[in-house]
Amino acid sequence: MNVDVLAIGAHPDDVEICCGGALARLVAAGRRVGILHLTCGEAGTRGTAERRRGEAERAAQILGAATLDILDLGDGALRTGPAEEEAVIEVLRRRRPELVFAPTPTDRHPDHGRAHRLVVDACFYAGLARRGAGAPHRPAAVFAYMQHDLFEPSFVVDVTAVWEIKMRALDAYESQIHPAGGGADAEPAAGPPTKISSPQTRRMIEGRARHYGNIAGVEFAEPFWSRTPLAVDDPWELLPRGLR
Numbered sequence: 001m002n003v004d005v006l007a008i009g010a011h012p013d014d015v016e017i018c019c020g021g022a023l024a025r026l027v028a029a030g031r032r033v034g035i036l037h038l039t040c041g042e043a044g045t046r047g048t049a050e051r052r053r054g055e056a057e058r059a060a061q062i063l064g065a066a067t068l069d070i071l072d073l074g075d076g077a078l079r080t081g082p083a084e085e086e087a088v089i090e091v092l093r094r095r096r097p098e099l100v101f102a103p104t105p106t107d108r109h110p111d112h113g114r115a116h117r118l119v120v121d122a123c124f125y126a127g128l129a130r131r132g133a134g135a136p137h138r139p140a141a142v143f144a145y146m147q148h149d150l151f152e153p154s155f156v157v158d159v160t161a162v163w164e165i166k167m168r169a170l171d172a173y174e175s176q177i178h179p180a181g182g183g184a185d186a187e188p189a190a191g192p193p194t195k196i197s198s199p200q201t202r203r204m205i206e207g208r209a210r211h212y213g214n215i216a217g218v219e220f221a222e223p224f225w226s227r228t229p230l231a232v233d234d235p236w237e238l239l240p241r242g243l244r
């Protein structure tokens with residue numbers, strides 16, 4: 001099945017945490033959204049690859065994603081060679097997205113920066129008729145979402161209307177992420193505590209969305225970065241709604 005938008009993350013739960021709201025909004029606007037996890041998350045401290053696959057399927061369903069692809073490119077060992085490029089090109093040519101969401105060029109987890117390079121390169125190469133099998137297809141844009149490291153956003157997406165959907169998608173990752181509304185001792189029985197399983201991370205996700213929302217004059221927003229300037233037909237569309 002073809003999609004309009006493909007959100008690509010290094011690990012299961014990356015795209016839900018970082019751009020789950022934007023995905024839910026795109027779905028609400030009638031866009032067909034797909035999710036691609038580049039690895040199975042097998043190197044995570046908690047949960048197994050199998051359990052994380054089930055959680056990824058539930059999260060994709062909650063966000064309204066039409067497709068979910070999970071590659072096995074090596075959690076904690078992601079590389080960016082020709083074989084990995086071929087694997088991503090195959091998904092791009094099969095799903096044919098116009099818009100791709102990806103990690104930033106550098107981030108705390110080395111897999112994230114490598115995933116950025118891999119996705120950007122694969123998006124270009126997928127458009128070359130003489131590169132590999134399948135009908136060529138090059139997405140029109142790759143926008144990066146914010147993970148650990150900060151950047152000055154090129155734009156933010158108002159996700160206030162779909163915030164509860166994003167929270168439910170995060171709850172699907174019960175082996176990884178602290179449950180919404182759970183107390184400090186509401187640890188799921190999935191293994192030792194980790195940075196992402198702490199209540200602080202859950203609060204950070206909300207705090208960051210409130211921070212960028214506040215700057216843009218809405219309640220919750222997700223920040224994105226574009227390597228190139230963004231052209232608009234109608235600057236009026238860019239007027240902030242809640243700021244004067």
Ligand SMILES: [Zn+2]
Pocket residue numbers: 010011014109112
């Ligand atoms: Zn990750």
